[in-house]
Amino acid sequence: MDQGLIHTVLDIISWILLTTGAFFVLVGGVGALRMPNLYTRMHAASVTDTMGAALVLGGIMVQAGLTLATIKLAAILLFLLITSPTSSYALAHAALLAGIKPDAGRAADEEHHE
Amino acid sequence: MTVLFGIFLLTLLVITAVAIVRTQNLFVAVMLLGIFSLLIALNFFILDAADVALTEAAVGAGISTVLFLGALALTSERERFVTKHRALSVAVVVCATLVVLYATFDKPAFGDPNAPVHQHVAPWYLEYEPEYIDIPNVVTAVLGSFRGYDTLGEVFVVFTAGIGVLFLLSARPGRKTSRRQSENDESAIGLRENLIPRVVARLLVPFILLFGLYVQFHGEYGPGGGFQAGALIAAAFILYALVEGEARTLEVLPRNALIALTAAGALLYGGVGLTGILLGSEFLDYSVLAADPVSGQQMGIILIEAGVGMTVTGVLLLIFHAFAARDQV
Numbered sequence: 001m002d003q004g005l006i007h008t009v010l011d012i013i014s015w016i017l018l019t020t021g022a023f024f025v026l027v028g029g030v031g032a033l034r035m036p037n038l039y040t041r042m043h044a045a046s047v048t049d050t051m052g053a054a055l056v057l058g059g060i061m062v063q064a065g066l067t068l069a070t071i072k073l074a075a076i077l078l079f080l081l082i083t084s085p086t087s088s089y090a091l092a093h094a095a096l097l098a099g100i101k102p103d104a105g106r107a108a109d110e111e112h113h114e
Numbered sequence: 115m116t117v118l119f120g121i122f123l124l125t126l127l128v129i130t131a132v133a134i135v136r137t138q139n140l141f142v143a144v145m146l147l148g149i150f151s152l153l154i155a156l157n158f159f160i161l162d163a164a165d166v167a168l169t170e171a172a173v174g175a176g177i178s179t180v181l182f183l184g185a186l187a188l189t190s191e192r193e194r195f196v197t198k199h200r201a202l203s204v205a206v207v208v209c210a211t212l213v214v215l216y217a218t219f220d221k222p223a224f225g226d227p228n229a230p231v232h233q234h235v236a237p238w239y240l241e242y243e244p245e246y247i248d249i250p251n252v253v254t255a256v257l258g259s260f261r262g263y264d265t266l267g268e269v270f271v272v273f274t275a276g277i278g279v280l281f282l283l284s285a286r287p288g289r290k291t292s293r294r295q296s297e298n299d300e301s302a303i304g305l306r307e308n309l310i311p312r313v314v315a316r317l318l319v320p321f322i323l324l325f326g327l328y329v330q331f332h333g334e335y336g337p338g339g340g341f342q343a344g345a346l347i348a349a350a351f352i353l354y355a356l357v358e359g360e361a362r363t364l365e366v367l368p369r370n371a372l373i374a375l376t377a378a379g380a381l382l383y384g385g386v387g388l389t390g391i392l393l394g395s396e397f398l399d400y401s402v403l404a405a406d407p408v409s410g411q412q413m414g415i416i417l418i419e420a421g422v423g424m425t426v427t428g429v430l431l432l433i434f435h436a437f438a439a440r441d442q443v
Contacts, residue, residue: 082314082317082318083314083318086310086311086314089308089310089311090308090310090311093308
């Protein structure tokens with residue numbers, strides 16, 4: 001296969017990854033704004049950290065090819081996959097301790113919070 | 115593309131700044147300040163100032179957020195609203211804004227190669243840096259050697275600020291020790307009961323420390339140096355303090371050791387400068403440190419960067435402990 005074709009294929013793969021990643025980031029943002037209470041909002045926002053970040057970083061890795069940059073990006077991805085669920089856990093735990101109940105029927109947590 | 119991205123980031127920056135001013139919840143304001151720092155760091159980065167961006171992200175978004183939260187834990191979460199002199203303050207702000215806006219018309223255009231900043235000493239640094247110092251990151255060469263006096267001043271500013279905070283916050287040393295004992299069984303435990311953050315934090319601390327050392331000693335080749343490394347190493351210890359409790363962190367690095375570290379860093383920087391005089395040259399001239407002037411310069415920069423890193427780590431951790439050990443008011 002000639003060099004130009006491989007380039008085109010890699011470009012297409014990376015752009016598919018980047019746009020789907022961007023889509024998940026957007027979905028996370030919309031969810032964080034539109035969801036009814038804290039826990040569902042956190043659930044929506046976590047899509048940004050996991051799917052969004054993983055796909056965008058994957059897209060950039062394909063763009064970078066087999067270089068040192070790819071290894072650095074993989075390290076960032078690993079770091080994100082470990083830390084972002086942990087921070088979500090810490091946030092949800094703190095909210096629970098602060099007295100916000102994970103009640104699916106409740107429309108808003110504001111009145112409980114204040 | 116860069117201009118578009120810059121405008122986008124600056125717009126977000128203005129929105130964040132307005133939100134910071136408008137919110138009365140200080141906790142929200144601290145979080146927004148962190149976002150503000152990250153945005154300005156991104157701005158620095160797209161302007162190719164990677165060293166400054168790294169410092170801003172580590173110090174502005176990381177450490178100062180933690181210090182603000184430490185200060186907030188001692189006071190109330192809500193801002194006390196002052197309605198007096200509102201007209202006066204609005205007038206002052208409007209005047210200042212107009213003056214700044216007027217001044218921007220005199221600035222050279224963005225990226226203008228004929229701007230004074232690109233015509234003054236920068237070309238000289240770029241031209242002679244390979245001859246005199248010969249390290250890949252010119253920023254480190256400029257900060258460490260060509261403008262060594264300025265960096266020495268910065269280190270002493272950090273040092274003085276640390277001493278000032280310690281004087282202010284440790285006004286009542288007697289009660290602190292008695293509280294430490296009673297604190298051990300309740301709040302000082304931190305997140306020790308929470309298994310997941312504890313395990314993950316313990317996993318991350320060595321890597322953060324390693325990355326801090328990498329940033330410290332890789333400063334000659336890429337973005338980095340003492341200031342950024344100091345903030346990162348301090349962040350690792352603060353993370354440990356958050357999950358394991360402050361008392362256990364003080365067992366690892368006692369307060370006296372931190373004070374010694376802070377002073378030793380500043381002394382190391384000044385000492386390297388004085389060694390220049392003793393070896394028959396000028397203050398902060400590293401060329402005489404080795405037989406070959408170029409390797410002398412490189413050695414001097416590594417030594418003073420180590421001094422910077424030690425002082426910054428020490429001061430940040432001292433301030434953190436000073437806040438954490440304070441009584442609840």
